[in-house]
Amino acid sequence: MTTRTSSTPSEADHGDPGLDAIMSERRQLINLAYRLLGSLADAEDVVQETYARWYAMSPGQRDRIETPGAWLTKVSGRICLDLLGSARARRESYVGEWVPEPLPDRTEWIGGRSGGANADPADRVTLDESITMAFLVVLESMTPAERVAFILHDVFRYPFAEVAExxxxxxxxxRQLASSARRRVHASQEFATPKARQADIVRHFKEAWEAKDVEALVGLLDPDATAIGDGGGLVSAALHPVEGGDRIAHGLVHVFDHAASAVTFLERTVNGQPGLVAQQDGVTISVIAFDVAGDRIKHIWAVRNPEKLRPWTTC
Structure with a gap:
């Protein structure tokens, strides 16, 4: 197996070219594991376990590996495959709806300070169309094998001979697994709304929500829109999806009316798309992602589980 993308500059200041080369694969591995698992925390654990397995080998065993980056990728992929299988069982006992962990744009990381050697790995996750919340949600509908085959081949461009390993x-x-996954993705896609237009719609949505203007909110929502909240049983959130633009609009205003203190909404990039961050007394309480089709919002994902808001606590 060979690596498909170039590595980032060394993250290990040890003066050892071999060690530097190994550690420089970290960004690639974080990118892969996050897309496969939809969780930054789990992705970090996978990468840590991958490196632990590398250093558990003897120097002689490591020297015999022709392409270390490929070995690391293969091990990470296998760990993710195992985790995806167990994750389905874990999510059956998850309180309410499970939504992938949202990521901020790297330029907004830590209040606008983009990363350095000590930045969180989230700052090094490449944001593109394969990281949008809508895309990650579709990935959740796939079998573990479909997801791994599709991400490795279609996103990271590994040939099927290597995916098979x-x-x-x-x-x-x-090939069949990736084809089946590809059909799921294509079936979920609609006419792409330009990002600038998406930002306008999200801004209008924010303004209507702040004004408690139900009529304006309904006008911005698709009649068949769906809103999903993820509180993880740790904070309040709807246990089931809320369907219908009118129900969603009234529910949003109800939430605002019953807030313990004033809520401030910030326009932020969420997984590469225009989104909102809700703060209360300076603390991030929710990250909201949108799926916009045409001039209407079709899906809303509000992540309130504080364990999933770690990358946003200092934004």
């Missing part, structure tokens, strides 16, 4: 199936079977 991770998934443990034949290249032909991996």
């Amino acid at each position: 991770v998934v443990g199936r034949t290249p032909a079977a991996c």
Whole structure:
């Protein structure tokens, strides 16, 4: 297996070219694991476990590995595949709806200070169309094998012969898995709304919500819109999706009316798309992602689980 993307500059200041080369794969591995798992915390654990397995080998064993970056990718992919299987069982006991962990734009990280050697790995996750909340939600509908085959091949451009080494199936079977996943993605996609237009719609939504203007909110929402909240049982959130623009609009105003203290909304980039961050007394209480089709909002994902808001606590 060979690596497909160039690595970032060294994150290990040890003067050891071999060690530097190994540690420089970290960004690639974080990018892969986050897309496969939808959780930055889990992605960090996967990368840590991958490096632990690397250093558990003897120097001689490591020297015999022709392409260390490829070895690290394969191990990370296999760990993710195992975790995806167990994650389905864990989420059956999750309180309410489970939404992928949202990520801020790197330029907004830590109040606008982009990363350095000590920045959180979230700052090094590349934001593109394969990281939007809508895309990650579609990935959640796939089987673990479909998800791994699709991400490795279609996003990271690994050939199926190499994908097969991770998934443990034949290249032909991996091709079918990726094809099935691709159909799911295509079926979920609609006409792409330009990002500037999305930002305008989200801004109007924010203003209407702040004004408690139900009529304006309904006008911005698709009649069949769906809103999903993720509190993880730690904070209040709707346990089931709220469907219909009118129900969503009234529910949003109700939330505002019953807030313990004033809520401030900030326009922020959420997983590469225009979104909102809700703060109360200077503390981030919710990150809201949107799926905009045409001039209407079709999906809203509000992540309130504080364990998933770690990358946003200093934004």
